[in-house]
Amino acid sequence: MNETNAVTDQAQTWRDDFSRVLSPVFGSPQLDLVRGAGVHAWDASGKEYLDLLAGIAVNALGHCHPAWVKAITEQASTLGHISNFFTSPPQIALAEKLHEILDLPSGSAVFFSNSGAEANEAAFKMARRAGGGSRPIIIAIEGAFHGRTMGALALTAKAAYREPFAPGVPGVVHIPYGDVDALAAAINDTTAAVFIEPIQGEVGVRQHPAGYLTKVRELTREAGALLVLDEVQSGVARTGSWFAHQDPEIGEGVVPDIITSAKGLGGGMPIGATITVGDANTKLLEAGQHGTTFGGNPIACAAGLAVLETIETENLLAHTRDTGEWLTEQLLTIEGIEKVTGTGLLLGLELAEGLNEKAIVARALEAGFIINPVAPGRLRLAPPLIITKDDLAPFLTALPGLLHG
Known part of the structure; x- marks a missing residue:
């Protein structure tokens, strides 16, 4: 069995296990996450993701911050x-x-x-x-x-x-x-x-x-x-x-x-x-x-x-303001993003007509980025407050391709 088939089989196994023992109220989970550190998380296959949702604005300090x-x-x-x-x-x-x-x-x-x-x-x-x-x-x-x-x-x-x-x-x-x-x-x-x-x-x-x-x-x-x-x-x-x-x-x-x-x-x-x-x-x-x-x-x-x-x-109030302002500026330069709402590290991305938020999120997940299709024609970003410009750079580089497929 090749590596791709093994990963696919493993994913199907945990999805089957989930549906067998847990309530269907959340639908089928997208990932089986097993570990996190800072602004990254890893699934059961070992694949790494940049977490730009932070458990829906929960993981303020990222995953497993030493002080926490x-x-x-x-x-x-x-x-x-x-x-x-x-x-x-x-x-x-x-x-x-x-x-x-x-x-x-x-x-x-x-x-x-x-x-x-x-x-x-x-x-x-x-x-x-x-x-x-x-x-x-x-x-x-x-x-x-x-x-x-x-x-x-x-x-x-x-x-x-x-x-x-x-x-x-x-x-x-x-x-x-x-x-x-x-x-x-x-x-x-x-x-x-x-x-x-x-x-x-x-x-x-x-x-x-x-x-x-x-x-x-x-x-x-x-x-x-x-x-x-x-x-x-x-x-x-x-x-x-x-x-x-x-x-x-x-x-x-x-x-x-x-x-x-x-x-x-x-x-x-x-x-x-x-x-x-x-x-x-x-x-x-x-x-x-x-x-x-x-x-x-x-x-x-x-x-x-x-x-x-x-x-x-860690002076995260100022860091959040500064990083959010910079991120907003960068996002507005990308074709397909019509408007950025919110402030700090709670941002909404209004998409150009014809772009499908769910398809974009699926492509992002495949590429190793966790984002949220919060509403029709809109994406939500709420990353850990500790995230840096260097952490965000790969996402910004990948985003044009994610938007347009």
Whole structure:
């Protein structure tokens, strides 16, 4: 048997094994990845890939960063799981670090969970609790993705995600993207909260029109409603700021009532955070009204603290901004890329008419590059924050051929 046939047989074996024992909810996996280091990953055949997706903006420090591995290993050898009856030094230290980087006022608080969807579920419950019976309505934006658990799913715009599970959680209203008049018409004294991503990720990395977030904040304050910023994908230095709303051009100086975070926060360990800002905490959840068995797990919190501290010590905020600006400039010189959206290392590539994003991704994978067909006619790049111009050079050289086949 030649080498090509052996690799093909091996791939078919793990695909058969997957379909035999795992849920089909994700479809057939593209690869059987077995190892990662830095910005690269390897499949079971030994083939190397440049990872330009980072587990969908999760692996902020890349694969197996020494500081991240050290933090997890040391914590696992000391204390693993303790439940939510107790706390631990990593949990407190990570919460303190989030207070610091967000410059939170007195009274702010962090609730740890295990994912972005869970973080948004907690925020959903906080909004309902704050609104009481007289404020049942929660507003979300067309194009939004907030998760797939039932509350978060109700906030997610794509009907194809929601309709198989109807009837969903009631009281959620979706308004058109970027439409200030629709926003003003929707917000009133029955509105509990507006959920919004500073940059919409799943629709193709889309930023709101200038002034829109400012108007959302103005209208929610006038109506007495909460503003919830979903920073699950855009947070943790992904845009070159700790959180996207802290970038003046994105956040416009807006201060939300609740921030949700996950993905890059754990650098590969499952963790989410729902962060209340100032006195918003005093009117939201009380003891016993919410919980999660694994939330604030010492190992996940140790990983999160290592991520945030490494971003500081390796100056990754500035590195992300600079690398993202350079990468955007390079991408715009390539025929077939009409527009680049996003900022830092969260970028959307708008393709020329006639180019098929799924075919491009398949060719890229064959060539050893992991990218994402995020929406029709659009690709998403969200590489590890440690990626360098030298790391990116082979991809940029190969990209014209990948686009046009």
